[in-house]
Amino acid sequence: MPLRPALLCLAIAASAPTLAAGGIFGFVDDDGVEHLSNVPDDKRYRLVLADRFEPARAALRAPRGVLALPFGQRPFHDSVLRASRDTGVDAKLLHAVITVESGYNQRAVSPKGATGLMQLMPTTARRYGTVNLLDPGENIRAGARYLRDLLALFDNNLELALAAYNAGENAVIRHGRRLPPYAETRRYVPLVVAHYRRMQGG
Incomplete structure (x- = not known):
């Protein structure tokens, strides 16, 4: 539009x-x-002007009907599949993160500056050579690489990797490699896991 x-x-x-x-x-x-x-x-x-999202609530703002679609019919699925093949991160997990992070709004911007489908901070995106976070393919590719690295860092512990994605890896390490006691992170992790499990069963 x-x-x-x-x-x-x-x-x-x-x-x-x-x-x-x-x-x-x-x-x-x-x-x-x-x-x-x-x-x-x-x-x-x-x-x-840009929409501003709190990640744990973004799924509620997803376009009507999107959450009812099988994961293979969801928006940006081709980009998700490419990122999944490149990184080894499950495509369903990437869709779950996108659902909760942005509700499939590629223009979403958080109050802290996290941008795009996977709500990446510009500093994080630059680690992976990403410049335009509003480009869905670039955003998903960088988010998948970041998630891959977090899973490796936390021995494939999904909850810790997701907590690090939300709050930063240093926050998880600083709290003894446990979920940080942040209200948003405590809401975020089970919500992503729930969407992921639902797609796995679908």
């Missing part, structure tokens, strides 16, 4: 925190093509 001109022209005082968090930038070119990125590498980019 084309960006409304009013959104493209926004210049509000509250934009500074959004810029610090990463923000989403966009413009419509002379041919009417919409361009969106978290990297404003063209002078035509302007800051646009």
